Amino acid sequence: MTLGNHDDLMRKWVEHDRDIPTSWFSDPFWEGTAWCAKQLERTGWIEALRDLPMSYRLPLQGAPRILVSHGSPRHYREGYGSHLTDEAISEITQTHPADVLVGSHTHRPLRRTWGHHLVLNTGSVGSPFNGDPRAQYLLLTLQGNDWKPEFRRIPYDRESALAAFRDSNFLGEGGLSAHIFFEELRYASPFLMPFLMWTEERAWGQTWEAWRVFREVFEERFREPDDVLL
Numbered sequence: 001m002t003l004g005n006h007d008d009l010m011r012k013w014v015e016h017d018r019d020i021p022t023s024w025f026s027d028p029f030w031e032g033t034a035w036c037a038k039q040l041e042r043t044g045w046i047e048a049l050r051d052l053p054m055s056y057r058l059p060l061q062g063a064p065r066i067l068v069s070h071g072s073p074r075h076y077r078e079g080y081g082s083h084l085t086d087e088a089i090s091e092i093t094q095t096h097p098a099d100v101l102v103g104s105h106t107h108r109p110l111r112r113t114w115g116h117h118l119v120l121n122t123g124s125v126g127s128p129f130n131g132d133p134r135a136q137y138l139l140l141t142l143q144g145n146d147w148k149p150e151f152r153r154i155p156y157d158r159e160s161a162l163a164a165f166r167d168s169n170f171l172g173e174g175g176l177s178a179h180i181f182f183e184e185l186r187y188a189s190p191f192l193m194p195f196l197m198w199t200e201e202r203a204w205g206q207t208w209e210a211w212r213v214f215r216e217v218f219e220e221r222f223r224e225p226d227d228v229l230l
Helices: 005-015 022-026 028-042 045-050 086-095 158-167 170-187 192-201 208-217
Strands: 055-057 066-069 100-103 109-114 117-122 135-143 146-154
Touching: 005 028, 005 045, 022 028, 028 045, 028 170, 086 100, 086 109, 086 117, 100 135, 109 146, 117 135, 117 146, 158 170, 170 192, 170 208, 192 208
Parallel strands: 066 100, 100 117
Antiparallel strands: 055 066, 109 117, 135 146
């Protein structure tokens, strides 16, 4: 396991880290974060999250070098996506030498090459952001001296996953942010960050009324996934 942004947020929340605005701890919008942090602290997982590395180098002698991270080895929020520039890839490979870079932060599968470097995004098993609700992951197979990537998508019992939001009482106690996470899983689409950016541009609070308006304005984003994929 490598450190991701939500993993680090849980640790920071429990410790009241200065990186988190003080207002968040009393803001109803962040009740979902508080709920998750409480469960993890109660079950002793915060210590495990605190010790996670930013990246992991696959120790296979003689094979092309693989470096795995949640985002990039520089930061868990620097995802491997279409927006990542060639200059950024060059900087990453200079400071963190590897032949294959593997990350996941954007929740979208991606394959890209830069020189002899292979840049891969695994996609997301739990919350894909490409409209495809199937669990998505990456399989790497060593063939000769090359790693061959295969992007896989498999159906699973999504109804049970969605029901867990209710059965655990996350929806009942987690407020609007928990509801948005539920919707992201339901529609296989990102809503949290677009909603935060949209409300901040208008100097609005992250309220249920603002969410209602957001859904009306961006109605086309809330389309049920194609049943053919399920």
